[in-house]
Amino acid sequence: MTSTDGVFRVGLLGHGTVGSAFAELLPRHAERIERLTGLRPELCGVVTRRSGSFEEILERADLIVELMGGIDPTREWLLRAMRSGRHVVTANKQLLSRHGEELWDCARSNGVQLRFEGAVAGVVPVIRVLQEALAGATIDRVHGIVNGTTNFILTEMARTGMTFEEALRDAQRLGYAEADPAEDVDGRDAAAKMAILARLAFDTPVHLDQVRYEGIEHIQPDDLSYAHELGLELKLIGTAERIAGGLSVRVHPAFLYPKHPLASVHGPFNAVTVESEAITEITMSGPGAGGPQTASAVLGDMISAMIPPASTPPTSQVMEIVGDVVSAFYLHLEVADEPGVLATVAQVLAGHDVSVKSVVQKGLGAQARLVMVVHPVLESRFDAAMAELADLAVLRAPPRAIRVLEEEFG
Numbered sequence: 001m002t003s004t005d006g007v008f009r010v011g012l013l014g015h016g017t018v019g020s021a022f023a024e025l026l027p028r029h030a031e032r033i034e035r036l037t038g039l040r041p042e043l044c045g046v047v048t049r050r051s052g053s054f055e056e057i058l059e060r061a062d063l064i065v066e067l068m069g070g071i072d073p074t075r076e077w078l079l080r081a082m083r084s085g086r087h088v089v090t091a092n093k094q095l096l097s098r099h100g101e102e103l104w105d106c107a108r109s110n111g112v113q114l115r116f117e118g119a120v121a122g123v124v125p126v127i128r129v130l131q132e133a134l135a136g137a138t139i140d141r142v143h144g145i146v147n148g149t150t151n152f153i154l155t156e157m158a159r160t161g162m163t164f165e166e167a168l169r170d171a172q173r174l175g176y177a178e179a180d181p182a183e184d185v186d187g188r189d190a191a192a193k194m195a196i197l198a199r200l201a202f203d204t205p206v207h208l209d210q211v212r213y214e215g216i217e218h219i220q221p222d223d224l225s226y227a228h229e230l231g232l233e234l235k236l237i238g239t240a241e242r243i244a245g246g247l248s249v250r251v252h253p254a255f256l257y258p259k260h261p262l263a264s265v266h267g268p269f270n271a272v273t274v275e276s277e278a279i280t281e282i283t284m285s286g287p288g289a290g291g292p293q294t295a296s297a298v299l300g301d302m303i304s305a306m307i308p309p310a311s312t313p314p315t316s317q318v319m320e321i322v323g324d325v326v327s328a329f330y331l332h333l334e335v336a337d338e339p340g341v342l343a344t345v346a347q348v349l350a351g352h353d354v355s356v357k358s359v360v361q362k363g364l365g366a367q368a369r370l371v372m373v374v375h376p377v378l379e380s381r382f383d384a385a386m387a388e389l390a391d392l393a394v395l396r397a398p399p400r401a402i403r404v405l406e407e408e409f410g
């Protein structure tokens, strides 16, 4: 649709945390946007569960801003909007990580724009950077802290010695976590964002179901205090990387050495590091969520849609999604304090080609703790070593392991 009266009509689906912030932001910027684009943006209707009609809004709108979330009826409504020539801006990572190809395809074949900067890392402009600024670079790896709730919780656990449950309650009290935080803390939210980033960075279809993810619910305060002794920072890290001719996309807690660019990202902030031979490494960081912050990314997308066309091109290849990758690990063992225990553990590890980089040993009366970092090893081998360790009579509790990102930067 093209406006003939100088007004650019925006239909808003959803008036919750982000939708209401967007509705407030739009009139405040309308004059400036008119100067930039020659068109004055105006809301032409709002749909919530209780009010407004999608049919009526679709009839009037030049562009649909979708801030309802969910898959149904959202997917169908966005397809209909694009088929009838409307641009779409959305922040819905769950929808894009499951039905992105269908939606991007629909946008292309109808000559409209589908923009989604707010779907990943809030206001951090990582989508634009991957699609535009780095379009000429061959990307080797993307690492991200893409969930602010979990980063806040891990930061508080490390800073105060709180348990996971205590830090989660603080996050909820301060508005950094939802009443139902399941998707954040179990890694699913970050997995959806990494599926989108991987698709853009590697130009290959990636579905949420192909992303392996782990959350932070099992992290113990002493994992963080021992890590501190070893000079490590714990983060929930999303990774998408070229590996053995394929692509690995995963989310899990990982320890970082202090010089890693993501090690200094604290609290509810997000950050994404893009690595490529041509550019070495670029890190972008900033607020990862929040109504006004995400609404600002959505407004930026709306302005871009009003200027010249840009679209997400079709994928040009199908890369194999690799399951088994090489990782270093932190390993925490509660053992009997008796002679020969370390040797027994070392023998089991060596039997699976797992070699130890550093060890901290603590005696606790009849029990002792062995906390170690092992060199990078194929995860399937490490898992086999863990299974054998778990059966050792000298172990007083199941072994605990967390991945360590090995690279030293700077």
Ligand SMILES: NC(=O)c1ccc[n+]([C@@H]2O[C@H](COP(=O)([O-])OP(=O)(O)OC[C@H]3O[C@@H](n4cnc5c(N)ncnc54)[C@H](OP(=O)(O)O)[C@@H]3O)[C@@H](O)[C@H]2O)c1
Binding pocket: 013, 014, 015, 016, 017, 018, 019, 047, 048, 049, 050, 051, 066, 067, 068, 069, 070, 072, 073, 091, 092, 093, 094, 118, 119, 122, 288, 289, 290, 291, 294
């Ligand atoms: N919150 C953030 O910081 C953030 C950050 C980045 C991305 N996002 C994404 O932005 C989107 C919106 O998030 P939010 O936090 O603003 O959600 P929210 O506060 O729960 O608001 C959702 C809004 O959508 C409406 N809605 C939901 N289902 C609907 C349906 N079937 N038909 C009509 N209206 C419906 C709700 O109506 P009622 O008011 O009637 O319930 C509500 O107004 C999600 O995709 C989310 O993943 C959010």
